[in-house]
Amino acid sequence: xxxxxVSCENPGVTARPLLTVKxxxxxxxxxxxGRERLAGQLRRADTPLTVVVAPAGWGKTxxxxxxxxxxxxxxxxxxxxxxxSDDEPVRFWSYVLTALHGAxxxxxxxxALDAAEVPPIDLAVPLLLNELASMTGRIxxxxxxxxxxxxxxxxxxxxxxxxxxxxxxxxxxAGRADPPLPLARLRARGDLTELRAAQLRFSRGxxxxxxxxxxxxxxxxxxxxxTEGWAAGLQLAALxxxxxxxxxxxxxxxxxxxxxxxxxxxxAPAHRELLVRAAPLELLSGPLCDAALDVTGxxxxxxxxxxxxxxxxxxxxxxxxxxxxLRDALLRSSDSDxxxxxxxxxxxxxxxxxxxxxxxxxxxxxxxxxxxxxMVRHAESWFLPRGAVAVYLRLGAQLPVAGVSAELAMSLxxxxxxxxxxxxxxxxxxxxxxxxxxDTAIAGWNSFRAALxxxxxxxxxxxxxxxxxxxLATEAIALETAGGSRGHPSVRPALGxxxxxxxxxxxxSDLLMSLWTSRERDSWPFWIVLQVGGTLAFMLNHLGxxxxxxxxxxxxxxxxxxxxxxxxxxxxxxxxxxxITQARRRYQRGDVDAAAVLLHHAVDxxxxxxxxxxxxxxxxxxxDAELARGDRAAARVALARAxxxxxxxxxxxxxxxxxxxxxxxxxxGAARAxxxxxxxxxxxxxxxxxxxxxxxxxxxxxxxxxxxxLSINTVKAYTKSLYRKLGVASRQEAVATARQLGLI
Numbered sequence: 001x002x003x004x005x006v007s008c009e010n011p012g013v014t015a016r017p018l019l020t021v022k023x024x025x026x027x028x029x030x031x032x033x034g035r036e037r038l039a040g041q042l043r044r045a046d047t048p049l050t051v052v053v054a055p056a057g058w059g060k061t062x063x064x065x066x067x068x069x070x071x072x073x074x075x076x077x078x079x080x081x082x083x084x085s086d087d088e089p090v091r092f093w094s095y096v097l098t099a100l101h102g103a104x105x106x107x108x109x110x111x112a113l114d115a116a117e118v119p120p121i122d123l124a125v126p127l128l129l130n131e132l133a134s135m136t137g138r139i140x141x142x143x144x145x146x147x148x149x150x151x152x153x154x155x156x157x158x159x160x161x162x163x164x165x166x167x168x169x170x171x172x173x174a175g176r177a178d179p180p181l182p183l184a185r186l187r188a189r190g191d192l193t194e195l196r197a198a199q200l201r202f203s204r205g206x207x208x209x210x211x212x213x214x215x216x217x218x219x220x221x222x223x224x225x226x227t228e229g230w231a232a233g234l235q236l237a238a239l240x241x242x243x244x245x246x247x248x249x250x251x252x253x254x255x256x257x258x259x260x261x262x263x264x265x266x267x268a269p270a271h272r273e274l275l276v277r278a279a280p281l282e283l284l285s286g287p288l289c290d291a292a293l294d295v296t297g298x299x300x301x302x303x304x305x306x307x308x309x310x311x312x313x314x315x316x317x318x319x320x321x322x323x324x325x326l327r328d329a330l331l332r333s334s335d336s337d338x339x340x341x342x343x344x345x346x347x348x349x350x351x352x353x354x355x356x357x358x359x360x361x362x363x364x365x366x367x368x369x370x371x372x373x374x375m376v377r378h379a380e381s382w383f384l385p386r387g388a389v390a391v392y393l394r395l396g397a398q399l400p401v402a403g404v405s406a407e408l409a410m411s412l413x414x415x416x417x418x419x420x421x422x423x424x425x426x427x428x429x430x431x432x433x434x435x436x437x438x439d440t441a442i443a444g445w446n447s448f449r450a451a452l453x454x455x456x457x458x459x460x461x462x463x464x465x466x467x468x469x470x471x472l473a474t475e476a477i478a479l480e481t482a483g484g485s486r487g488h489p490s491v492r493p494a495l496g497x498x499x500x501x502x503x504x505x506x507x508x509s510d511l512l513m514s515l516w517t518s519r520e521r522d523s524w525p526f527w528i529v530l531q532v533g534g535t536l537a538f539m540l541n542h543l544g545x546x547x548x549x550x551x552x553x554x555x556x557x558x559x560x561x562x563x564x565x566x567x568x569x570x571x572x573x574x575x576x577x578x579x580i581t582q583a584r585r586r587y588q589r590g591d592v593d594a595a596a597v598l599l600h601h602a603v604d605x606x607x608x609x610x611x612x613x614x615x616x617x618x619x620x621x622x623x624d625a626e627l628a629r630g631d632r633a634a635a636r637v638a639l640a641r642a643x644x645x646x647x648x649x650x651x652x653x654x655x656x657x658x659x660x661x662x663x664x665x666x667x668x669g670a671a672r673a674x675x676x677x678x679x680x681x682x683x684x685x686x687x688x689x690x691x692x693x694x695x696x697x698x699x700x701x702x703x704x705x706x707x708x709x710l711s712i713n714t715v716k717a718y719t720k721s722l723y724r725k726l727g728v729a730s731r732q733e734a735v736a737t738a739r740q741l742g743l744i
């Protein structure tokens with residue numbers, strides 16, 4: 001996008017590819033033992049959260065799939081089978097929201113994930129909660145193998161979801177360890193249902209039924225005593241008893257070792273070869289195994305393994321999975337190099353246009369150079385246009401830094417910019433600078449260093465450092481246009497935007513106007529048109545050049561309308577400036593009601609691409625509009641929100657000055673005061689109370705988050721809910737009201 005790695009001439013966004021089998025409820029295995037005593041507990045569970053926690057092999061997934069497939073369960077089930085690749089927020093929520101969409105919810109929360117710069121907890125999760133609050137049906141969301149999720153941002157968002165979960169949705173989490181959620185608090189409030197190893201343990205009768213169904217023999221007492229009701233152990237023992245029931249009944253060795261040493265060699269050669277050689281692969285399909293193992297006929301062998309109940313489970317469609325414990329045993333028993341299998345699997349995934357899976361398999365194979373090269377080749381054509389920014393950053397973070405090329409580091413810096421992660425932007429830019437060679441080049445740019453400086457000027461510095469941004473952008477233009485070249489189309493707009501953030505509106509508007517009126521504009525992609533047009537119109541309005549401002553607004557309006565009609569606001573960072581200016585012009589013409597409505601929308605647009613100065617200006621203009629139409633309270637709310645922006649984020653010097661002028665016009669004390677009485681209509685959560693106590697001090701929201709081990713976006717999400725419950729608009733009002741109510 002901005003630096004030119006993504007040439008999105010078409011403003012549409014290609015949907016992120018998802019593995020649909022991960023959203024399919026696993027089928028019930030033939031011959032599975034019914035466990036009505038546990039399924040009944042799951043059907044009756046109406047607490048916000050149910051956890052099914054036990055070590056590997058205790059039958060968690062089998063229990064849940066049996067319950068979810070049972071016609072006696074009348075609620076709709078949304079299922080997500082998680083794996084290690086889902087351990088980042090956007091990919092995780094893409095699967096969750098897609099599963100919920102399949103269960104009857106709208107796709108609005110899912111579309112909100114296309115706002116790459118906005119964490120899911122800021123936009124997608126609140127939209128989900130709002131929709132659930134108006135639903136009459138009931139849905140259960142199942143997150144299987146949740147122990148594979150380690151990203152604290154995901155845990156924070158799930159905690160937020162559970163804290164405000166309407167009755168329409170219930171959450172079931174299954175994993176090998178307790179999820180890092182406030183289980184003790186939920187347990188004390190009666191909001192938690194728990195199934196653990198003690199409940200999942202097979203009774204003697206259930207164990208006997210299982211062994212009889214699988215092996216056709218009676219259950220020896222020694223086997224039941226040794227497995228202690230462990231589902232996987234009983235299944236392994238049953239498979240082994242097909243070969244020699246007497247030896248298994250008396251043998252004291254670990255069943256996994258016994259299986260590898262005694263059962264596996266007795267299998268048909270084709271069955272044994274596929275199980276052993278495909279062990280490095282988490283998911284199996286006929287075409288994938290054919291390619292990865294360099295064989296033919298894998299689909300037939302997989303089908304035979306499923307029908308023989310040899311620890312390969314059908315997941316739906318052409319996909320299968322081998323039990324993880326068995327995979328461990330198979331990997332130990334194999335003397336082949338798993339890297340070769342993983343590398344061929346990567347080639348198959350690439351051919352299927354599943355580039356993220358291809359990169360992941362190359363990394364697991366230790367082929368880091370190949371993985372990095374694949375990422376560079378597909379950054380523009382696959383990852384970024386599809387909104388898979390967080391996936392791209394996760395894969396980049398898994399590469400050894402020493403092996404990251406300058407080109408890949410630049411691409412990762414831009415991806416970090418789309419996430420609004422300034423420290424990561426600068427970290428990757430530093431790596432790019434360190435790894436650059438004299439011949440390093442970026443497509444579309446004459447100078448690699450010019451590209452690097454332009455990205456740093458635009459994304460690596462805060463609004464408070466606008467003067468430094470101007471210096472870097474000026475140097476970038478000199479390098480990029482050396483020898484008389486026009487250079488990359490984004491290099492001059494970068495300087496114009498930096499000049500604007502520095503308050504040098506006259507210089508910025510002259511530069512951007514010369515670009516706007518040039519014939520070169522006809523070749524610009526839509527995002528540059530909106531970026532330049534929105535920024536230019538904003539500054540022309542500030543300078544009082546109304547006729548020129550109105551002309552630019554008219555020229556950019558069709559593109560803006562197309563973007564909003566297609567609900568692609570997240571792909572157009574210039575849209576906020578354009579709508580803010582459009583609203584300001586309506587205010588200046590006396591249409592204050594229309595101005596206020598449009599400014600409320602503009603504030604939301606500014607949040608999609610967080611530049612605190614732009615958000616601040618939208619709020620200041622909104623305060624003026626609300627005051628002009630006689631709603632002084634609403635004007636105070638807007639100013640209070642603007643003050644909080646300034647206190648939590650670095651903004652331009654001129655913007656801070658404008659805020660102080662607005663506060664002085666209205667009266668600083670009046671803008672910050674509150675007089676609340678009465679009791680709370682809605683109880684505060686423990687997390688809200690902890691944040692409320694922290695608001696009494698001088699710490700910023702970022703500092704409060706660090707003290708509470710929460711991200712800044714999670715603190716903001718809880719703070720919004722806290723303000724709503726207290727009926728306030730600012731930090732000062734929240735503290736004052738809480739003290740009056742005796743909460744702090």
